Amino acid sequence: MAKRIKCECGYVVDGNSDEELVANAREHIVSKHPDMAGVSDETILAMAEEA
Ligand SMILES: [Zn+2]
Secondary structure (H helix, E strand, C coil), X not given: CCEEEECCCCCEEEEXXXXXXXXXXXXXXXXXXXXXXXCCHHXXXXXXXXX
């Protein structure tokens, strides 16, 4: 099931599965929001919506 996260910076993270979404979100967080790098998978998925 595809999901997406709209980041507060305007960037949209897409994923075809929870695992892919979390991986893509972490990549974005590390490069753009390193202060949020400690966020849990559960928190990332809680921000996601159905794509
Ligand atoms: Zn962002």
